[in-house]
Amino acid sequence: MAERDSDRSVSQTVRAQLRLRDLILSGDLRPGERISELQAVETTGASRTPVRMALVRLEEEGLLEAIPSGGFTVKAFSERDVLDSIELRGTLEGLAARFAAERGVSSRDLEPLKGCLDEIDGLVQQDRISIEAFSSYVTLNARFHALLTELSRSPPLIRQIDRASALPFASPSGFVMTQSELPQAHETLLIAQDQHRVVIDAIENREGARAEAIMREHARLASRNLRLVLKNKTYFDLLPGLALIRTAGD
Amino acid sequence: MAERDSDRSVSQTVRAQLRLRDLILSGDLRPGERISELQAVETTGASRTPVRMALVRLEEEGLLEAIPSGGFTVKAFSERDVLDSIELRGTLEGLAARFAAERGVSSRDLEPLKGCLDEIDGLVQQDRISIEAFSSYVTLNARFHALLTELSRSPPLIRQIDRASALPFASPSGFVMTQSELPQAHETLLIAQDQHRVVIDAIENREGARAEAIMREHARLASRNLRLVLKNKTYFDLLPGLALIRTAGD
DNA sequence: TGCCGGAATGATGTATACAAATGATCCATA
DNA sequence: TATGGATCATTTGTATACATCATTCCGGCA
Numbered sequence: 001m002a003e004r005d006s007d008r009s010v011s012q013t014v015r016a017q018l019r020l021r022d023l024i025l026s027g028d029l030r031p032g033e034r035i036s037e038l039q040a041v042e043t044t045g046a047s048r049t050p051v052r053m054a055l056v057r058l059e060e061e062g063l064l065e066a067i068p069s070g071g072f073t074v075k076a077f078s079e080r081d082v083l084d085s086i087e088l089r090g091t092l093e094g095l096a097a098r099f100a101a102e103r104g105v106s107s108r109d110l111e112p113l114k115g116c117l118d119e120i121d122g123l124v125q126q127d128r129i130s131i132e133a134f135s136s137y138v139t140l141n142a143r144f145h146a147l148l149t150e151l152s153r154s155p156p157l158i159r160q161i162d163r164a165s166a167l168p169f170a171s172p173s174g175f176v177m178t179q180s181e182l183p184q185a186h187e188t189l190l191i192a193q194d195q196h197r198v199v200i201d202a203i204e205n206r207e208g209a210r211a212e213a214i215m216r217e218h219a220r221l222a223s224r225n226l227r228l229v230l231k232n233k234t235y236f237d238l239l240p241g242l243a244l245i246r247t248a249g250d
Numbered sequence: 251m252a253e254r255d256s257d258r259s260v261s262q263t264v265r266a267q268l269r270l271r272d273l274i275l276s277g278d279l280r281p282g283e284r285i286s287e288l289q290a291v292e293t294t295g296a297s298r299t300p301v302r303m304a305l306v307r308l309e310e311e312g313l314l315e316a317i318p319s320g321g322f323t324v325k326a327f328s329e330r331d332v333l334d335s336i337e338l339r340g341t342l343e344g345l346a347a348r349f350a351a352e353r354g355v356s357s358r359d360l361e362p363l364k365g366c367l368d369e370i371d372g373l374v375q376q377d378r379i380s381i382e383a384f385s386s387y388v389t390l391n392a393r394f395h396a397l398l399t400e401l402s403r404s405p406p407l408i409r410q411i412d413r414a415s416a417l418p419f420a421s422p423s424g425f426v427m428t429q430s431e432l433p434q435a436h437e438t439l440l441i442a443q444d445q446h447r448v449v450i451d452a453i454e455n456r457e458g459a460r461a462e463a464i465m466r467e468h469a470r471l472a473s474r475n476l477r478l479v480l481k482n483k484t485y486f487d488l489l490p491g492l493a494l495i496r497t498a499g500d
Numbered sequence: 501t502g503c504c505g506g507a508a509t510g511a512t513g514t515a516t517a518c519a520a521a522t523g524a525t526c527c528a529t530a
Numbered sequence: 531t532a533t534g535g536a537t538c539a540t541t542t543g544t545a546t547a548c549a550t551c552a553t554t555c556c557g558g559c560a
Contacts, residue, residue: 012514037542047515049299052542056303060310062409069522070542084404088345095341099334154334159312164410262544287512297545302512319552320512 012046017054019044024063024074025168027243031076035064061166063244076246077169079230083223085170090219092161093149093172097211100151101203109151110204116144117196124189134180137189138173144196145172148215151203168241175225177238182228192221262296267304269294274313274324275418277493281326285314311416313494326496327419329480333473335420340469342411343399343422347461350401351453359401360450366394367446374439384430387439388423394446395422398465401453418491425475427488432478442471 020040023029040051055072058064064072077085120140123133149161165171179185195218202211229235229242236242270290273279290301305322308314314322327335370390373383399411415421429435445468452461479485479492486492 036540038540048542049514049516053302053306053513056306060307062406080404081406084349085406088342088407088410091341091345092338095338154330156312156331156335157338160338160410160414163413286510288510298512299544299546303543 012050013053013057016040016044016046016051017057020051020054020058021061021063022240024058025240025243029074031074031244031246033074034067035072035074037071061163063167075244077244079226079245079247082169082226082245085164085167086219086222086226087216089161089164089170089172090216092157092164093145093219094212094215096149096152096154096157096161097199097203097215098208099154099157100148101206101208101211103153104206105151105203110200113144113147113151113200116140116147117193117200120144120193120196124186124193129180129186129189131180134177138176141176141192142171142173148199169226169239169245172219172222174239174241175222175229178229178235179225180238181235182225188221188225192218195221262300263303263307266290266294266296266301267307270301270304270308271311271313272490274308275490275493279324281324281494281496283324284317285322285324287321311413313417325494327494329476329495329497332419332476332495335414335417336469336472336476337466339411339414339420339422340466342407342414343395343469344462344465346399346402346404346407346411347449347453347465348458349404349407350398351456351458351461353403354456355401355453360454363394363397363401363450366390366397367443367450370394370443370446374436374443379430379436379439381430384427388426391426391442392421392423398449419476419489419495422469422472424489424491425472425479428479428485429475430488431485432475438471438475442468445471 020029020035020043023043029035035055037048037051037055040055041048044051044054046054055064059066059072063075065075066072120137123129123137123140126133129137145165149158152158168174179188182188195214199211199214199218202208202214229239230245230247270279270285270293273293279285285305287298287301287305290305291298294301294304296304305314309316309322313325315325316322370387373379373387373390376383379387395415399408402408418424429438432438445464449461449464449468452458452464479489480495480497
């Protein structure tokens with residue numbers, strides 16, 4: 001009870017949530033497995049109250065499933081579930097882009113997005129993309145999607161997109177790192193970046209339908225990557241949460 | 251402490267959640283107002299633990315907003331927020347309809363939907379629609395939308411639609427009762443029912459784009475009603491949650 | 501008179517004890 | 531041997547006490 005207080009700033013609830021999320025996404029807690037509160041208390045070091053709080057939040061996050069008689073199990077996802085989650089996220093981002101286009105955005109608001117775009121350009125135009133560059137891409141890509149979502153200026157929509165992106169394999173940057181080992185990596189990044197450029201262009205020209213369509217298609221790049229990754233399980237370590245997907249083989 | 255145990259079957263958490271939700275939607279707790287746990291403990295009769303649980307769930311539901319320093323306030327919605335929530339729900343239902351159309355549904359699965367359709371026909375084809383008929387419509391309409399959503403056979407999407415429909419003014423049947431006093435009530439119901447028929451037809455013919463488009467448009471009927479209702483605040487009692495909308499006048 | 505600081509008050513975060521319910525195991529009986 | 535029931539263990543749901551943090555209000559000082 002002396003070395004346990006790493007990060008005294010955050011609450012026990014948050015700490016328990018982070019720790020449990022890690023355990024779930026890393027696969028230490030297996031899909032379908034029931035989570036014992038007492039066991040969670042031991043592994044997190046927090047008491048039952050914050051642990052219970054964390055469990056409720058993880059359920060809302062979509063990583064846990066409530067058992068009718070009480071308690072939680074780790075959620076299992078089919079490949080179809082994941083593909084649908086990606087399509088769902090793409091649809092919502094498409095709506096955000098359409099809102100932005102229809103409602104209009106000031107050049108002041110577009111500035112940070114274009115800056116982000118330029119930074120990504122600097123990365124993808126290299127001949128050989130290093131692991132570090134992929135890592136930077138993940139950060140920049142996440143920022144781009146966050147900024148784009150905010151252009152909708154719709155709190156309810158932003159909220160819903162955040163929730164849809166909470167699952168790591170459904171998030172915009174989920175499959176970027178898994179690409180790093182794929183032969184078609186560079187090509188995919190170039191295409192993705194072009195889509196980034198197109199959606200900005202569409203928003204500037206107030207082409208709502210175009211902006212919406214391109215964001216939907218943009219998400220489908222992730223679908224393609226999922227299929228590739230599931231065929232070749234070598235890359236499992238690169239995307240936490242992949243352990244939650246029960247494939248036909250299991 | 252004797253008459254308080256109404257419904258001993260459900261947990262204190264659920265009871266507190268129901269009670270607090272009622273207080274929020276009825277307007278007894280005003281938008282922006284901070285919710286005191288101790289105060290909530292008094293009004294619900296439960297202790298702090300289940301009350302805190304209920305508050306967390308109501309936050310996820312979208313009715314409360316977490317204060318960074320701790321605690322919750324009742325969320326306030328702008329007219330735009332509500333309109334966006336409706337558009338959002340329509341978009342998700344559109345996606346569900348498209349999934350259903352593209353993936354195909356058996357006539358076995360369509361049966362209950364068509365039955366629902368027929369029952370609604372029986373209601374809207376009356377010359378004069380009684381209040382009781384409106385009430386029945388609400389039930390049948392909710393069932394129709396639930397069945398339709400399930401046709402997507404996509405648990406992630408179903409889950410997201412449920413969450414998007416949690417706010418009463420965003421739910422498919424939200425504005426039906428408010429229509430009951432409007433002159434164009436009958437016309438609106440006829441149109442809505444025609445859209446129900448069209449979406450089923452589109453799904454049967456595997457016309458994904460058509461199914462999606464009609465569900466989006468279907469949700470916009472609710473948008474129209476919201477605008478009518480906000481102009482004429484007489485109908486506020488008919489839709490719980492309307493008290494959460496801060497109009498320009500406030 | 502206005503501003504700054506500290507104390508007091510009330511809030512939330514956490515831990516833990518207790519109650520109730522669920523699920524499992526074992527024995528008895530058919 | 532299989533099934534039924536009862537007891538026991540483990541789990542979750544609830545209540546409450548305590549600690550810690552934020553907020554507010556009052557008084558002193560510039």
